[in-house]
Amino acid sequence: MISFWIRLRRSIFLCFLATLCCWAAAAAAQGQSASRRSAAERTIWQRNNPQFEALPLELSRQNHLIVHAFINGKLALLGVDTGAPVSAIAVSRQRHYDLDPIPSTPKLPPKLMINGALDTVGIAKSLRIGALTLVDEPMVAIDLGPESRTASLPGEQEIDGILGADILFPTRAVLDCQRRLLILNLEPQSRTLTPGVDYRGLRSVPIHVSEGYNLYVDGAINGVPALLMVDTGAFATLLHRSFVKRMKIPLRDTPFSSAAVNLKLRNVQIARIRRLSVGSIDIVGHNVGVMDLAGLIHGGLLAAKPPVAGLLGSELLQRHHGIIDFGTRRLYLKS
Numbered sequence: 001m002i003s004f005w006i007r008l009r010r011s012i013f014l015c016f017l018a019t020l021c022c023w024a025a026a027a028a029a030q031g032q033s034a035s036r037r038s039a040a041e042r043t044i045w046q047r048n049n050p051q052f053e054a055l056p057l058e059l060s061r062q063n064h065l066i067v068h069a070f071i072n073g074k075l076a077l078l079g080v081d082t083g084a085p086v087s088a089i090a091v092s093r094q095r096h097y098d099l100d101p102i103p104s105t106p107k108l109p110p111k112l113m114i115n116g117a118l119d120t121v122g123i124a125k126s127l128r129i130g131a132l133t134l135v136d137e138p139m140v141a142i143d144l145g146p147e148s149r150t151a152s153l154p155g156e157q158e159i160d161g162i163l164g165a166d167i168l169f170p171t172r173a174v175l176d177c178q179r180r181l182l183i184l185n186l187e188p189q190s191r192t193l194t195p196g197v198d199y200r201g202l203r204s205v206p207i208h209v210s211e212g213y214n215l216y217v218d219g220a221i222n223g224v225p226a227l228l229m230v231d232t233g234a235f236a237t238l239l240h241r242s243f244v245k246r247m248k249i250p251l252r253d254t255p256f257s258s259a260a261v262n263l264k265l266r267n268v269q270i271a272r273i274r275r276l277s278v279g280s281i282d283i284v285g286h287n288v289g290v291m292d293l294a295g296l297i298h299g300g301l302l303a304a305k306p307p308v309a310g311l312l313g314s315e316l317l318q319r320h321h322g323i324i325d326f327g328t329r330r331l332y333l334k335s
Helices: 015-048 241-246 314-319
Strands: 052-056 065-071 074-080 088-090 111-114 117-129 132-142 161-163 174-176 181-185 203-206 215-221 224-230 238-240 252-260 263-278 281-291 308-312 323-325 330-333
Touching: 015 052, 065 161, 203 215, 215 308, 238 241, 241 281
Parallel strands: 074 161, 088 132, 224 308, 238 281
Antiparallel strands: 052 181, 065 074, 065 117, 088 161, 111 117, 117 132, 174 181, 174 323, 203 330, 215 224, 215 263, 238 308, 252 263, 263 281, 323 330
16 A cells, blocks of 8 residues: 555644744735735746746745645645645545546555545546646545644635645745745756746755655754754644653643644643754754654654654744755755
8 A cells, every 4th residue: 555644733822932923924914015016026027937837825824835726627725735745635625626536547546544544535637726737636635624724713714725745846846935935847847947036145955855755854953963854734843752852851831732634632842942953054042842743754764863853844944034946855044
């Protein structure tokens, strides 16, 4: 059985993220103004670069980046999730989008194993993202219930599914987290470098890609080497509880929990990290969430040398002008 897994969790509302929430709200207001100013610029850029499609992204109140797409001709809001190896549709929306069952063929399994449970795979006859149209695109149907839906805040619009790494890699996409821009290469076989991306003042970090389309970068926690999974689907950066305890870093309890697909709720704690390093970039005095990541990170990676210590989440990627280049497999950050 082909084994892929997707981690979709309820966004964590912790006291240590209160400041972050205020920052995100202010950034969203500034982003709306910037989007209006740059719409005309994007139109001109598009005319000059027909090989590429630049798509503006919405920032949800829970810090998720959302792209507008069309599944079988119907509008769909998809969360851009670099932590999802395969694209997905909410099981409650599968009938709305008229996804077909997998035909009898050895090329695609009718179900995929996700966090220890089997989930049905459907076929979208047409998945359109900007000028890119994918035909007969597989999408796994997963439960995006109240514990992991974007709409858990009042007035927040629900997402219909996930745009995963299985589409971002083949299109050599560039995801600019700070500018909220997704650039797709409509002719990826040409290997042309993506134009219009500003790397000035940013440092480059190589991305290691696993066989299951997971993205990892070299890092360190208080000087101890570790890998971090690059995960725009995570509202906040999360570290594995056993790793933090081995480091003897003090933990504070919270009344909050986090959920994941096909996994039970897990309690979340807080740790203040003296120095969190990503490549050559040091982030000093940062609070992170701490939880048990077993079942979310597979293959013994939590105990490897160096171990996968946790998830590099959206708040750090946005605050440090993160740009993820799926073509060159590099992460760019501002120190």
